[in-house]
Every structure is written in C-alpha cells, then in structure tokens.
Amino acid sequence: xxxxxxxxxxxxxxxxxxxxxxxxxxxxxxxxxxxxxxxxxxxxxxxxxxxxxxxxxxxxxxxxxxxxxxxxxxxxxxxxxxxxxxxxxxxxxxxxxxxxxxxxxxxxxxxxxxxxxxxxxxxxxxxxxxxxxxxxxxxxxxxxxxxxxxxxxxxxxxxxxxxxxxx
Amino acid sequence: xxxxxxxxxxxxxxxxxxxxxxxxxxxxxxxxxxxxxxxxxxxxxxxxxxxxxxxxxxxxxxxxxxxxxxxxxxxxxxxxxxxxxxxxxxxxxxxxxxxxxxxxxxxxxxxxxxxxxxxxxxxxxxxxxxxxxxxxxxxxxxxxxxxxxxxxxxxxxxxxxxxxxxxxxxxxxxxxxxxxxxxxxxxxxxxxxxxxxxxxxxxxxxxxxxxxxxxxxxxxxxxxxxxxxxxxxxxxxxxxxxxxxxxxxxxxxxxxxxxxxxxxxxxxxxxxxxxxx
Ligand SMILES: [Zn+2]
Numbered sequence: 001x002x003x004x005x006x007x008x009x010x011x012x013x014x015x016x017x018x019x020x021x022x023x024x025x026x027x028x029x030x031x032x033x034x035x036x037x038x039x040x041x042x043x044x045x046x047x048x049x050x051x052x053x054x055x056x057x058x059x060x061x062x063x064x065x066x067x068x069x070x071x072x073x074x075x076x077x078x079x080x081x082x083x084x085x086x087x088x089x090x091x092x093x094x095x096x097x098x099x100x101x102x103x104x105x106x107x108x109x110x111x112x113x114x115x116x117x118x119x120x121x122x123x124x125x126x127x128x129x130x131x132x133x134x135x136x137x138x139x140x141x142x143x144x145x146x147x148x149x150x151x152x153x154x155x156x157x158x159x160x161x162x163x164x165x166x167x
Numbered sequence: 168x169x170x171x172x173x174x175x176x177x178x179x180x181x182x183x184x185x186x187x188x189x190x191x192x193x194x195x196x197x198x199x200x201x202x203x204x205x206x207x208x209x210x211x212x213x214x215x216x217x218x219x220x221x222x223x224x225x226x227x228x229x230x231x232x233x234x235x236x237x238x239x240x241x242x243x244x245x246x247x248x249x250x251x252x253x254x255x256x257x258x259x260x261x262x263x264x265x266x267x268x269x270x271x272x273x274x275x276x277x278x279x280x281x282x283x284x285x286x287x288x289x290x291x292x293x294x295x296x297x298x299x300x301x302x303x304x305x306x307x308x309x310x311x312x313x314x315x316x317x318x319x320x321x322x323x324x325x326x327x328x329x330x331x332x333x334x335x336x337x338x339x340x341x342x343x344x345x346x347x348x349x350x351x352x353x354x355x356x357x358x359x360x361x362x363x364x365x366x367x368x369x370x371x372x373x374x375x376x377x378x379x380x381x382x383x384x385x386x387x388x389x390x391x392x393x394x395x396x397x398x399x400x401x402x403x404x405x406x407x408x409x410x411x412x413x414x415x416x417x418x419x420x421x422x423x424x425x426x427x428x429x430x431x432x433x434x435x436x437x438x439x440x441x442x443x444x
Contacts, residue, residue: 055320057230057324058230058237058321059232089317089319090316092319092320140219140223141330141331142223143222143226150219164327
C-alpha cells in the first residue's frame with residue numbers, strides 16, 4: 001500500500017511541475033517560474049502540495065502574487081486539495097539558475113539575459129537584445145523592478161532592460 | 168551553547184533563554200536600521216535630482232524595506248510579536264536603530280516645503296551601506312543559520328546599492344567646488360553619528376559571546392579600513408575616528424526625528440491595521 005501511495009505522489013508531483021510551467025513570472029510574462037529557476041522543490045502528501053520557492057530578491061513585491069498564482073494553478077491538479085507555498089533561501093537563487101532556453105525568450109521580450117557563470121570582480125558586459133551589439137551603456141542600474149537595469153544601445157539606438165547578474 | 172554550536176531553527180534557539188535574548192537584541196538592531204533608513208529613502212520620492220535617480224532610490228528603499236521585513240519575520244518566529252506590529256506599533260524607546268539612520272533628510276518636511284540635502288543622502292546611504300556590507304559578511308558566519316542564509320541573499324542585492332553610491336560619491340567629489348563643499352559638509356555631519364553603527368548595544372557581550380556576529384571592534388576596523396580606501400580613491404580627506412550622537416539609539420534613546428518618522432509611517436496602520444495597499 002505504501003508503495004502504491006508513493007507512486008501516486010510521484011505522479012502528482014510530475015503533474016505539479018507541468019502545471020508550474022504555466023505559472024509565469026508576473027513581471028516577465030514570457031518566462032515561467034520553473035524556467036526562472038525559482039521552484040526548488042515540489043512535494044505532494046495526502047492531497048497537499050508543498051512548494052518551495054527561491055525568491056530572486058528578498059523584497060520583491062511580486063512574491064505574494066507568485067504565491068497566489070502557484071496556489072491557484074496547482075489546485076487544478078487531480079487530487080490536489082491544498083497548496084502550501086514557502087519561500088526558502090537555501091540554496092540561494094542566482095541568475096545562473098535561469099534555464100538556457102529561457103534566455104532566448106527573454107531576448108525576444110526585449111530583456112538582455114544575465115551572463116552565465118558570472119564571478120565577483122567580472123565586468124558586466126551586456127549585448128543588445130535587439131541587434132546583438134556590445135556597444136551599450138548602463139543608463140540606470142535600477143530599472144522598473146529591482147532585478148532589472150535600464151541600458152541603451154548606441155548601435156541601434158534603442159533603450160532596453162537587462163536582468164542583473166545575481167551571484 | 169558555545170560559539171562552535173550552530174543553531175538551525177527558531178525552535179532550537181528558544182531552548183536557551185539567553186541565546187534567544189541575544190538574538191532578539193541583534194535582530195532589532197538589524198531590522199530597525201534598515202527599516203528607518205528605508206523610510207527616509209521613501210521620503211525622497213519625487214524629490215531626487217532626476218527621474219532615473221528617483222527610480223533607483225525607490226528601488227533601493229524597497230530592497231531595504233524587504234530586508235527589514237525578513238528580520239521582523241524572524242522576530243515573529245521567535246514569538247516576539249507580529250512582524251507588522253513590531254514595525255509599526257512600537258514606541259520610539261523600543262527601537263534599536265542607530266541615530267544616523269533616523270535623522271531627517273534635511274530642512275522642512277515631506278509635505279511641508281522640503282529642502283532636502285542630496286549630498287547628505289548620498290554620504291549617509293553609502294557610509295551606512297559600507298557598514299551593512301561588513302555586518303552581512305560577518306553574519307555569514309553567524310551561529311544562527313537562518314541569519315547566515317538570509318545574509319548571503321541580501322549581499323547579492325546590496326552590492327548594487329554600493330555600486331550606485333560609489334558612482335555618486337565619485338561624481339560629486341570631482342565636480343564643481345560647490346558640489347565638493349556640500350559633499351564635505353555632508354561627510355562631517357554623517358561622521359558625527361556614524362561611530363554608533365558598530366555598537367551592538369547593552370547586550371553586546373552576549374551577542375558576540377554566542378557567536379551571532381563578530382566583535383564590535385572587528386566590525387569597526389574592517390568597515391573603517393574599507394571606507395578609508397574609498398574616500399582616498401575619491402580624493403576626499405579622511406575624517407578620522409567617527410563620533411556618536413549624545414543619544415544612544417542602540418539603547419533605545421532617540422531624537423525627536425524618530426518620533427516624527429514613526430508617527431508618519433504608522434499613521435494608516437494605527438487607524439486601520441487591516442488596510443491593504
Ligand atoms: Zn541594439
């Protein structure tokens with residue numbers, strides 16, 4: 001019996017991960033929270049889904065919205081009656097957690113993805129998401145959301161946003 | 168519980184009354200510093216020198232407010248009270264922030280002919296930020312695991328604040344004689360309070376004894392050394408040993424500025440604790 005239960009839970013957890021692909025980052029609607037690398041763990045026990053989320057920024061005002069969106073989505077799953085979302089800080093979210101294929105989606109949305117494998121002391125060089133030119137300048141480290149900066153492309157003369165390297 | 172022991176959860180901390188007391192005392196300092204300075208930052212809304220700076224300053228104030236919330240929630244976990252109540256319903260004498268962060272932004276009030284001092288905002292934010300960095304780095308080795316985890320996260324955000332203030336400091340220091348004079352006046356004003364930042368309060372011996380954070384002298388030494396290098400790189404003369412206000416914020420002594428700030432920031436909450444934004 002225990003084994004059967006385990007099997008059911010595994011199946012339910014897989015369903016949850018699929019459903020979570022549909023929960024988008026409230027501030028970047030082309031990327032899911034799974035692709036952002038924000039979902040750490042999903043566990044299902046007796047109809048309750050426990051989700052551990054890694055915040056990108058401690059004071060991100062979108063966290064409560066994310067919590068609500070996750071809960072509303074997961075109760076659609078068969079046999080899920082309750083959802084408990086918890087924010088955890090171990091491991092810490094870093095921008096390297098963003099899925100590689102999600103980086104192209106960010107670009108298509110006009111947001112330059114953060115560099116991969118950024119180390120302290122590295123220089124943050126950003127290429128334009130529109131024309132790929134490296135000839136860009138940072139206009140403002142702080143953009144409309146804490147996780148983004150505002151840049152300007154001197155080649156195609158477009159302003160654009162970039163996700164900050166968090167490392 | 169000695170220095171070598173690691174405390175993993177609030178439940179575990181609560182088994183030792185003295186440890187809990189030291190932890191609570193430290194958390195109030197961390198929370199109140201960020202909370203009150205974030206409030207002062209929010210008072211710049213619409214008043215910063217240009218629109219980009221307005222966005223940047225609000226963004227940093229929001230980060231700091233987020234950090235304060237984390238600390239208040241840790242206090243809530245330790246059974247001290249509800250996080251929102253801790254932020255908004257305590258009297259000034261229960262606050263443990265350093266005097267530096269409660270000082271008004273300048274002459275006038277937010278709704279009453281504000282003549283805020285931008286140079287003071289830069290220097291206060293930067294000097295505080297440099298100290299906060301040292302404090303967070305020390306907390307990475309704290310005996311209270313929840314503090315080490317959250318500090319690591321906060322540092323990733325905080326380094327962008329420091330980069331921002333570094334740009335401003337360098338620009339003003341190498342700008343017109345007027346800008347330079349204002350910057351130097353601001354440094355003098357900040358410096359007369361800044362010495363209190365590394366004060367760990369009346370319970371300091373217990374806080375450091377339990378390995379929650381390093382000793383005051385260590386924090387102070389690292390912070391001053393790093394700050395001195397930054398001042399020198401910007402061609403600013405080193406103001407020497409920092410002073411402290413006559414009130415000791417870490418012991419619950421505060422100026423009228425804090426009383427004013429608390430009255431304003433908690434006005435809505437006191438009228439209607441369930442009000443949502
Ligand atoms: Zn371009």
